[in-house]
Amino acid sequence: MRRNSDSSDWKPAAIPAGGDPVARFDRLAAEWDANPGRVAVARSVADAIRRDVPLRRDMDVLDFGAGTGLLSLSLLPDVGQVTAVDASGEMLAVLEAKVRTAKLANVRTLQCDVRSDPLPRAAFDLVVSSMVLHHIPDPAAVLTALVASLRPGGGVAIADLDHEDGSFHTDPQGVFHHGFERSEIRRLAEAAGLTNVCTRDAHVITRPDSEGKPQAYSVFLLTGRHDPSGPPLTRG
Numbered sequence: 001m002r003r004n005s006d007s008s009d010w011k012p013a014a015i016p017a018g019g020d021p022v023a024r025f026d027r028l029a030a031e032w033d034a035n036p037g038r039v040a041v042a043r044s045v046a047d048a049i050r051r052d053v054p055l056r057r058d059m060d061v062l063d064f065g066a067g068t069g070l071l072s073l074s075l076l077p078d079v080g081q082v083t084a085v086d087a088s089g090e091m092l093a094v095l096e097a098k099v100r101t102a103k104l105a106n107v108r109t110l111q112c113d114v115r116s117d118p119l120p121r122a123a124f125d126l127v128v129s130s131m132v133l134h135h136i137p138d139p140a141a142v143l144t145a146l147v148a149s150l151r152p153g154g155g156v157a158i159a160d161l162d163h164e165d166g167s168f169h170t171d172p173q174g175v176f177h178h179g180f181e182r183s184e185i186r187r188l189a190e191a192a193g194l195t196n197v198c199t200r201d202a203h204v205i206t207r208p209d210s211e212g213k214p215q216a217y218s219v220f221l222l223t224g225r226h227d228p229s230g231p232p233l234t235r236g
């Protein structure tokens with residue numbers, strides 16, 4: 001079951017072994033945008049998408065794990081409309097408040113836990129996502145569902161952490177992967193039905209470690225296309 005702007009009958013999925021990611025993000029929602037590092041990641045990922053993907057003002061975009069909409073709202077001027085999908089009602093409530101305040105007509109929210117709820121099929125020209133996949137127990141299944149949500153010829157642009165030593169999250173609740181090896185995430189994307197799959201650098205997050213020394217965590221952008229006969233999604 002899921003909730004959107006028109007319904008309130010959503011029920012949460014069962015809590016997985018790694019802890020409940022929805023509870024984690026419900027708890028963090030009100031303060032999410034106050035962290036400048038998160039805003040910077042979303043801005044860099046939006047810039048990387050604009051660099052690598054030819055955006056159009058008539059595109060229907062799905063932002064998977066949209067949270068408070070940092071990526072959705074960054075891309076909005078370059079696309080037609082964004083459907084912001086997230087399992088956390090509290091994260092989406094922050095986005096909905098921004099949408100109301102700015103009177104945006106082309107942002108729709110959809111509360112949906114992709115581990116258990118179906119996504120609309122063949123409905124989008126582009127799926128984007130930032131920093132979500134490492135919170136998903138089974139990324140292969142979710143990539144398959146995201147590809148099925150694309151219209152023929154559609155593409156994906158998904159950003160996440162490169163493989164790290166496990167120090168990125170101080171709270172392990174709802175964390176299922178310490179980032180990803182790029183070769184492995186490309187393999188999963190191809191197995192999900194994408195072609196012309198590429199990974200490129202998108203951002204570097206620098207934070208002090210437990211001894212106060214700066215620690216760097218790199219973020220990749222994976223792009224791919226759901227049309228074996230079409231041209232590559234990426235520029236150049």
Ligand SMILES: C[S@@+](CC[C@H](N)C(=O)[O-])C[C@H]1O[C@@H](n2cnc3c(N)ncnc32)[C@H](O)[C@@H]1O
Pocket residue numbers: 021022025038042064065066067068069070071085086087088091112113114115129130131132135136
């Ligand atoms: C690290 S946050 C990133 C939010 C946003 N993309 C950003 O960059 O600010 C991860 C988001 O993924 C959502 N999420 C985690 N598991 C999910 C699932 N199974 N289905 C849908 N959304 C999920 C969380 O609720 C959270 O909003």
